[in-house]
Amino acid sequence: MIVGEQKPLEEIMNLLGDARRVLVVGCGTCVTVCFAGGEKEAAILASALRMKSQLEGHPMEVDEVTVQRQCEWEYIDPLADRLKDYDAILSLACGIGVQAMNERFPESITLPGLNTTFLGLPEEHGVWVERCQACGDCILGLTFGICPIARCSKQLLNGPCGGSQNGVCEVSSDVPCAWHLIWERAIQFGQVERLLEVQPPKNWSRSRDGGPRKIVREDLRLPEKA
Amino acid sequence: MSNPANGYKSGSNLEKLLRAGHFVVTAEIGPPQSADPEVIRRKARLLRGVVDATNITDNQTAIVRMSSIASAVLAMQEGVEPIVQMTCRDRNRLAMQSDLLGAYALGVRNLLCLTGDHQGFGNHPTAKNVHDLDSIQFIQMVKEMRDEGRFQCGDPIKGLRPCFFIGAAENPFADPLDFRPYRLMKKIAAGVDFIQTQIILDIPRFRDFMKRVVDMGLHEQVYILAGIGPLKSTGAARYMRDKVPGMRVREEYVERMEAAVAGIPKEDKQARKEAWEREGIRIAIEQIQEIREIPGVAGVHIMAIEWEEAVRPIVEGAGLLPRPVVE
Numbered sequence: 303m304i305v306g307e308q309k310p311l312e313e314i315m316n317l318l319g320d321a322r323r324v325l326v327v328g329c330g331t332c333v334t335v336c337f338a339g340g341e342k343e344a345a346i347l348a349s350a351l352r353m354k355s356q357l358e359g360h361p362m363e364v365d366e367v368t369v370q371r372q373c374e375w376e377y378i379d380p381l382a383d384r385l386k387d388y389d390a391i392l393s394l395a396c397g398i399g400v401q402a403m404n405e406r407f408p409e410s411i412t413l414p415g416l417n418t419t420f421l422g423l424p425e426e427h428g429v430w431v432e433r434c435q436a437c438g439d440c441i442l443g444l445t446f447g448i449c450p451i452a453r454c455s456k457q458l459l460n461g462p463c464g465g466s467q468n469g470v471c472e473v474s475s476d477v478p479c480a481w482h483l484i485w486e487r488a489i490q491f492g493q494v495e496r497l498l499e500v501q502p503p504k505n506w507s508r509s510r511d512g513g514p515r516k517i518v519r520e521d522l523r524l525p526e527k528a
Numbered sequence: 529m530s531n532p533a534n535g536y537k538s539g540s541n542l543e544k545l546l547r548a549g550h551f552v553v554t555a556e557i558g559p560p561q562s563a564d565p566e567v568i569r570r571k572a573r574l575l576r577g578v579v580d581a582t583n584i585t586d587n588q589t590a591i592v593r594m595s596s597i598a599s600a601v602l603a604m605q606e607g608v609e610p611i612v613q614m615t616c617r618d619r620n621r622l623a624m625q626s627d628l629l630g631a632y633a634l635g636v637r638n639l640l641c642l643t644g645d646h647q648g649f650g651n652h653p654t655a656k657n658v659h660d661l662d663s664i665q666f667i668q669m670v671k672e673m674r675d676e677g678r679f680q681c682g683d684p685i686k687g688l689r690p691c692f693f694i695g696a697a698e699n700p701f702a703d704p705l706d707f708r709p710y711r712l713m714k715k716i717a718a719g720v721d722f723i724q725t726q727i728i729l730d731i732p733r734f735r736d737f738m739k740r741v742v743d744m745g746l747h748e749q750v751y752i753l754a755g756i757g758p759l760k761s762t763g764a765a766r767y768m769r770d771k772v773p774g775m776r777v778r779e780e781y782v783e784r785m786e787a788a789v790a791g792i793p794k795e796d797k798q799a800r801k802e803a804w805e806r807e808g809i810r811i812a813i814e815q816i817q818e819i820r821e822i823p824g825v826a827g828v829h830i831m832a833i834e835w836e837e838a839v840r841p842i843v844e845g846a847g848l849l850p851r852p853v854v855e
Contacts, residue, residue, distance in 0.1 A: 460663075463702075467773055
């Protein structure tokens with residue numbers, strides 16, 4: 303899922319500036335699951351904004367609403383009539399949701415209340431870790447199901463660098479060395495030889511480096527759009 | 529092949545000496561965090577005639593310093609053959625190849641292909657890193673430029689090819705330990721000519737590594753230079769033991785450095801410094817003598833970080849002066 307975390311209240315207040323009427327829009331999908339921008343977090347943030355603005359002597363009117371998925375038109379379209387009542391919209395969705403709102407409702411300004419952090423999973427309750435960089439050319443089949451693009455600090459493709467020690471990355475003792483994990487999996491499956499082949503330079507054009515990406519599925523397009 | 533006139537891959541002094549079977553000595557110059565050419569010139573003069581070639585580090589520990597290629601040219605002007613270090617951290621494949629063409633045009637013949645320390649350690653921790661290639665892919669690219677006359681994309685090099693003697697690093701002490709000889713094997717498959725190891729402060733472990741290397745026959749396919757890092761103080765030994773990722777330091781070295789200043793009052797800083805330096809140089813000399821006897825070792829690489837003055841007494845003390853000359 304997409305993992306995010308809320309921006310500091312101070313930063314959100316600065317983003318909102320002089321806005322007096324604010325609508326906080328939560329999202330019911332990824333950011334709900336990671337406790338960053340769902341219905342509950344939208345309500346807590348709205349309340350915090352009301353209190354802080356009151357204390358600072360320029361009270362804001364803050365309402366909140368949560369949609370099932372902020373990144374799909376059909377879920378955000380019902381908001382259309384409400385938005386004109388507000389000076390600013392504060393989205394608690396990921397960066398995709400924020401942009402969907404700005405794209406669909408260009409007459410309003412929607413601001414980000416979260417930092418979209420990574421694609422990952424909850425390793426345990428309250429701990430999320432990155433697992434995918436959406437590089438566009440999955441190599442998990444070569445690396446025993448552990449991604450060195452997302453999990454190696456240097457995105458190495460041919461084994462660990464010289465900074466791997468006791469199974470951890472040189473960058474931080476909190477970060478497991480991805481190549482150490484890959485090596486252990488190779489031993490587990492008795493397939494060490496698969497790691498001995500020199501992997502050629504990666505085609506980064508399929509990643510973000512090729513520019514913004516797009517997928518068109520003609521088989522799925524509706525006739526009037528095709 | 530690339531340089532049919534003389535039969536060498538690059539024709540560098542380092543390559544010729546290794547090919548002739550000499551036990552080679554290399555050292556390291558760290559460029560300044562300034563634009564002052566005199567720093568390189570002074571360090572180069574300390575090493576001239578003492579070593580066979582000198583590494584010029586590339587923004588080592590991710591701290592901005594004078595370009596390794598520019599520094600290499602200054603070193604050459606002082607009569608020292610450079611080994612230009614280049615990391616994958618700061619350049620993509622376009623910038624790497626363009627700098628390699630430039631370095632060769634300026635007379636550089638030895639190259640050390642490195643991954644690079646993470647920028648988080650250095651003075652620009654908010655920088656974006658590159659890692660378009662890893663060090664093994666980097667070696668392969670340089671080899672193809674030299675031997676096939678083509679760029680990484682496959683386009684031909686129109687005209688003079690850059691013909692480098694290709695080096696790489698290897699850390700026999702990093703984990704996973706069992707993978708290390710295989711990593712060396714991959715570097716050989718990619719086309720590396722020589723290896724310089726991480727600083728060795730655990731000789732038994734290095735001996736184990738070399739035994740595996742020799743058992744696999746890798747020492748016959750690549751020249752391995754053992755890394756020597758003279759210790760400057762007890763604190764430096766502890767720092768390497770505790771803080772440097774991928775380093776292993778045997779307790780005996782920390783104890784010897786500590787014993788070297790026993791009885792010297794803490795206030796007498798000069799006397800302590802001299803005692804430490806004497807012991808650090810003595811240890812380095814003993815290590816070279818011991819490592820020289822390990823099968824498969826083709827030379828030593830002395831990393832006297834910001835202490836280039838130590839190189840001459842170490843090389844001299846190890847009985848490696850004068851340096852051989854090969855035509």
